[in-house]
Amino acid sequence: MTLTRRELLKIGGGGVLGAGILPFLRVLPAAAATDDVIVGVHGQTINSLDIHRTGTNRPSYQVAVNCYDRLVSFGTMTTPDGGLSYDYSKIEPELAESWTISDDGLTMTFKLNPKAIFQDGSKVTAADVKWSFDRAVSAGGFPTVQMKAGGLVRPDQFTAVDDETFVITLDRSSKLTLPDLAVPVPYILNSRIAMANATAEDPWAMEYVHKNTIGSGAYKVVRWDPGQQLVYERNDAWTGGPLPGIKRLVLREVPSQATRRALITRGDAQLSFNIPNKDAKELSGDVKVFSTPIENSIYVVGVNHKFEPFQDPDVRKALAYAIPYEEIFQAAAYGRGNPMWGGSADIDSIDWPRKSPYSTNMDKAREHLEKSAFAKGFEVPFSISLSQTDWMEPTALLIQESLAKLGIKSEIDKIPGANWRTASLVEKRLPLHLEGFGGWLNYPCYYFFWAYKDGHLFNSSNYRNEEIETLVDETLHLAVDHPDYAPKVKRMFEIAFEDLPRIPLWQPALNVATNGATGYEYWFHRQLDARKLAKG
Amino acid sequence: MSPRLRGILFRIAQAIPVVIGVVIIGFVLTRALPGDPAVYFAGAAADATSIAEIRKTLGLDLPLPQQFLIYVGDLLRGDFGQSISTGQPVIADLASRLPASLELTLVALLLSCAIAIPLGVMAATRPGSLIDHACRVLVTAGVSLPTFFTGVVLIYIFYYLLGIAPSPLGRLDFIYIEPDRITGFYLIDSALAGDGETFLAALRQLVLPAITLALFTLAPIARMTRAAMLGALSADFVRTARAAGLTGRTVRYTYAFRNALLPVVTTLGMVFSFTLGANVLVEKVFAWPGIGSYAVEALVVSDYAAVQGFVLAMAFLFVALNLLIDVTYTLIDPRIGFEAS
Numbered sequence: 001m002t003l004t005r006r007e008l009l010k011i012g013g014g015g016v017l018g019a020g021i022l023p024f025l026r027v028l029p030a031a032a033a034t035d036d037v038i039v040g041v042h043g044q045t046i047n048s049l050d051i052h053r054t055g056t057n058r059p060s061y062q063v064a065v066n067c068y069d070r071l072v073s074f075g076t077m078t079t080p081d082g083g084l085s086y087d088y089s090k091i092e093p094e095l096a097e098s099w100t101i102s103d104d105g106l107t108m109t110f111k112l113n114p115k116a117i118f119q120d121g122s123k124v125t126a127a128d129v130k131w132s133f134d135r136a137v138s139a140g141g142f143p144t145v146q147m148k149a150g151g152l153v154r155p156d157q158f159t160a161v162d163d164e165t166f167v168i169t170l171d172r173s174s175k176l177t178l179p180d181l182a183v184p185v186p187y188i189l190n191s192r193i194a195m196a197n198a199t200a201e202d203p204w205a206m207e208y209v210h211k212n213t214i215g216s217g218a219y220k221v222v223r224w225d226p227g228q229q230l231v232y233e234r235n236d237a238w239t240g241g242p243l244p245g246i247k248r249l250v251l252r253e254v255p256s257q258a259t260r261r262a263l264i265t266r267g268d269a270q271l272s273f274n275i276p277n278k279d280a281k282e283l284s285g286d287v288k289v290f291s292t293p294i295e296n297s298i299y300v301v302g303v304n305h306k307f308e309p310f311q312d313p314d315v316r317k318a319l320a321y322a323i324p325y326e327e328i329f330q331a332a333a334y335g336r337g338n339p340m341w342g343g344s345a346d347i348d349s350i351d352w353p354r355k356s357p358y359s360t361n362m363d364k365a366r367e368h369l370e371k372s373a374f375a376k377g378f379e380v381p382f383s384i385s386l387s388q389t390d391w392m393e394p395t396a397l398l399i400q401e402s403l404a405k406l407g408i409k410s411e412i413d414k415i416p417g418a419n420w421r422t423a424s425l426v427e428k429r430l431p432l433h434l435e436g437f438g439g440w441l442n443y444p445c446y447y448f449f450w451a452y453k454d455g456h457l458f459n460s461s462n463y464r465n466e467e468i469e470t471l472v473d474e475t476l477h478l479a480v481d482h483p484d485y486a487p488k489v490k491r492m493f494e495i496a497f498e499d500l501p502r503i504p505l506w507q508p509a510l511n512v513a514t515n516g517a518t519g520y521e522y523w524f525h526r527q528l529d530a531r532k533l534a535k536g
Numbered sequence: 537m538s539p540r541l542r543g544i545l546f547r548i549a550q551a552i553p554v555v556i557g558v559v560i561i562g563f564v565l566t567r568a569l570p571g572d573p574a575v576y577f578a579g580a581a582a583d584a585t586s587i588a589e590i591r592k593t594l595g596l597d598l599p600l601p602q603q604f605l606i607y608v609g610d611l612l613r614g615d616f617g618q619s620i621s622t623g624q625p626v627i628a629d630l631a632s633r634l635p636a637s638l639e640l641t642l643v644a645l646l647l648s649c650a651i652a653i654p655l656g657v658m659a660a661t662r663p664g665s666l667i668d669h670a671c672r673v674l675v676t677a678g679v680s681l682p683t684f685f686t687g688v689v690l691i692y693i694f695y696y697l698l699g700i701a702p703s704p705l706g707r708l709d710f711i712y713i714e715p716d717r718i719t720g721f722y723l724i725d726s727a728l729a730g731d732g733e734t735f736l737a738a739l740r741q742l743v744l745p746a747i748t749l750a751l752f753t754l755a756p757i758a759r760m761t762r763a764a765m766l767g768a769l770s771a772d773f774v775r776t777a778r779a780a781g782l783t784g785r786t787v788r789y790t791y792a793f794r795n796a797l798l799p800v801v802t803t804l805g806m807v808f809s810f811t812l813g814a815n816v817l818v819e820k821v822f823a824w825p826g827i828g829s830y831a832v833e834a835l836v837v838s839d840y841a842a843v844q845g846f847v848l849a850m851a852f853l854f855v856a857l858n859l860l861i862d863v864t865y866t867l868i869d870p871r872i873g874f875e876a877s
Contacts, residue, residue, distance in 0.1 A: 039710060041705075045621070045622065045833070047620070047621055047622050047623035048623040053623070054577065054589075054590050054593050054594075054620075055577040055590070055620040055621075055623065056623070057577075057621070140586055140589040140590070140593075141578055141586040141589055141590050142578065142586065144586060145583055145586055210623060225632075225825075226622045226623060226624050226629070227622055227629075227632075227633070227825045227830065228706055228707075228823075228825045229706075229710060231710075250710045252705050252706070252710060252823065253823065254704075254705065254706075254823040255819075255820040255823060255829060256684075256688075256820045256821045256822075256823065258688050258691070258821065259688075259691060259704050259821055259822070259823060262691055262692070262695060262696045262704070263703055263704070263705070265696070266695070266696060266699075266703075268703040268705075269703075387836065416570055416571060416836070417571075417836050417837070418569065418570065418571025418572070418573070418576055418836060418837050418838040419570040419571040419572070421572075421575045421576060422571065422572045422575045425575075426572075426575050426584075426587070457583060
């Protein structure tokens with residue numbers, strides 16, 4: 001990706017960056033203010049253009065979204081605060097024009113949009129889809145795990161029947177398959193270019209796709225300076241949806257929060273992605289702030305069942321009654337997101353996340369603790385991650401203070417970011433800790449699959465309940481409108497609130513500020529989808 | 537071969553064991569870091585199999601001695617490895633980030649010297665005067681304000697309130713394209729290319745972070761200049777020079793100042809090396825793509841190759857810097873020998 005100054009000026013179309021206006025820009029450096037360029041800032045770094053590559057970090061997932069198409073996508077809806085959000089209930093065409101699913105649910109046939117072309121002008125064929133899917137299930141690591149969630153495991157499940165017909169054969173019918181095709185991972189690459197750049201050691205062209213975008217998506221990356229900036233440019237031949245309202249998006253990495261805040265307030269940046277809750281609260285009014293509660297995500301207190309006092313259900317309930325929920329919500333979340341406490345004990349719906357039936361009540365907390373074998377209290381380390389101190393530290397301090405009133409002594413144990421996943425999720429050795437899993441596929445059973453099943457990654461509490469094990473297995477692939485689904489899911493909620501391996505605190509929000517940009521849309525992957533952006 | 541050249545070669549030879557030591561220590565220390573890069577980079581929803589796969593891809597499943605041998609073999613071929621956190625070869629990261637840090641640090645030090653040395657000399661020649669007190673106040677203020685604080689205040693005043701500074705967006709505003717790479721220093725490269733526009737743009741971006749760093753480095757240089765100058769002015773040779781009827785100016789600059797320069801140069805060397813590694817906070821505040829923030833981010837995620845590359849690059853830099861300072865000594869004071877003895 002080398003680009004000389006001259007070339008960039010040339011592709012500046014319409015003279016956006018034409019040399020003629022440079023003297024003017026020198027006077028007004030804020031003149032990103034040309035009509036079709038948006039400057040965005042974020043605090044993270046993009047480390048690859050390929051979501052399938054080993055070690056690709058979360059912020060880089062946006063490249064898969066913005067520069068590539070999938071077979072299908074989700075619809076769009078309006079949120080209560082006037083913003084846009086993707087709509088999980090609607091699956092819409094992206095590269096596939098239409099699709100059919102056999103009666104037994106085992107064969108899915110996709111008809112590709114015959115007009116769809118890659119950014120080099122060649123036609124998108126079923127062979128490209130097959131190659132891309134083969135790559136995703138063979139790459140290993142995160143993409144392969146995500147494909148597996150939808151029942152997509154082996155290359156022999158994918159067949160290119162003719163140029164425009166692609167067939168997926170499943171081992172079992174599952175409601176997760178179709179939505180799993182709309183997540184960023186199963187994106188469609190230009191297999192011809194990829195194979196031309198593949199080698200014997202690198203059959204999937206990982207090195208090439210790492211640095212080049214070869215999709216059919218709404219944008220292409222014209223410049224990537226790792227650690228500094230990423231420049232997207234609109235693909236005018238995009239067929240996957242309405243063209244973006246801007247010609248170019250310049251995404252700069254600005255590590256300091258204070259600097260990002262100054263930039264968005266001054267309007268030199270038109271979009272600041274993932275701003276802290278505190279800024280979201282203080283900036284709204286000056287600039288437009290969107291705070292969207294993250295679907296299927298809850299911040300919880302993890303109560304490890306390996307730790308002896310927590311094997312006693314009364315101790316766990318004492319904890320749940322002792323947490324100062326409202327204070328935490330105000331101090332750590334600045335009121336952004338949704339409270340997850342003080343709900344009704346009667347489980348009347350399968351909406352998730354759901355408010356737990358607990359709320360702050362020190363008398364009840366004492367009552368439960370007295371009933372337990374640990375009436376006099378005990379000592380327990382309270383672990384938090386050093387890289388998530390923004391919410392974990394105030395939360396842990398408030399809980400520590402409250403537990404002290406019950407005679408439960410806790411010492412705050414701060415674990416470095418690199419070690420946090422190993423300690424909390426892989427070794428699951430933290431007795432009392434904070435955790436914040438969110439599931440991409442928006443079903444309660446999917447959340448329970450990751451967070452409540454024994455041995456699964458986000459079950460950091462070593463929780464095991466035979467009934468939950470069975471219920472999750474039974475509901476995971478079951479259609480939501482199946483008569484058995486709702487009663488089984490409600491039963492899972494009941495057990496979860498009774499056993500309390502995870503005590504819900506609140507549903508976090510994703511905050512984005514705009515100042516002169518419109519069309520920001522929230523997505524479950526929590527990265528910037530720039531496809532609807534426009535100036536204004 | 538002249539004695540000085542032989543001395544320099546001998547010093548370079550002396551650096552070899554140091555570099556070998558740094559290679560070993562760097563390797564062992566990064567492995568001793570808490571945290572498991574395989575787990576970290578396996579991503580959000582990784583299971584045990586995918587973590588194992590990634591460990592294998594990263595070569596972390598091999599025994600440590602074998603990993604070390606592979607690492608040394610790669611180093612000898614000039615391959616510093618691949619940084620997982622930036623996804624780039626470490627050597628490319630260093631090549632783009634080291635000049636960024638060097639440019640900022642050098643400009644800041646030049647600025648700092650231009651103020652601190654005259655100030656220190658003036659304070660020493662008139663101890664107890666107004667200028668001496670002014671020097672003390674400036675020095676105390678400079679050293680007691682943490683750099684990130686000064687940086688944020690400067691941004692607030694000159695960018696946010698007054699709007700005269702450019703957006704604190706790193707080395708160049710996004711509308712400019714970086715000059716063709718020759719040295720990696722934007723100021724030099726754009727000047728060589730005769731591109732006045734980009735030169736000015738790069739300079740404008742440099743002003744605030746350079747002032748921030750200069751304020752911080754002012755203190756040791758000014759204090760050291762003042763102390764060394766005071767010492768030199770009260771020395772016997774200065775009294776002799778005065779008695780011999782030399783003018784105050786000649787005494788001050790030809791005799792006293794030249795002798796006072798030695799400790800100042802030593803301090804400069806120390807301040808330079810310290811600043812280069814320690815200006816992480818300035819880099820973060822000004823979105824400066826420098827080496828300090830690179831190393832810190834790599835450390836946080838246990839990115840072994842990047843940390844080792846950073847340590848090694850710094851070691852080379854310090855060896856070169858010390859050599860440069862020693863050579864400068866001999867230029868300032870011919871009495872200091874540089875022979876291989």
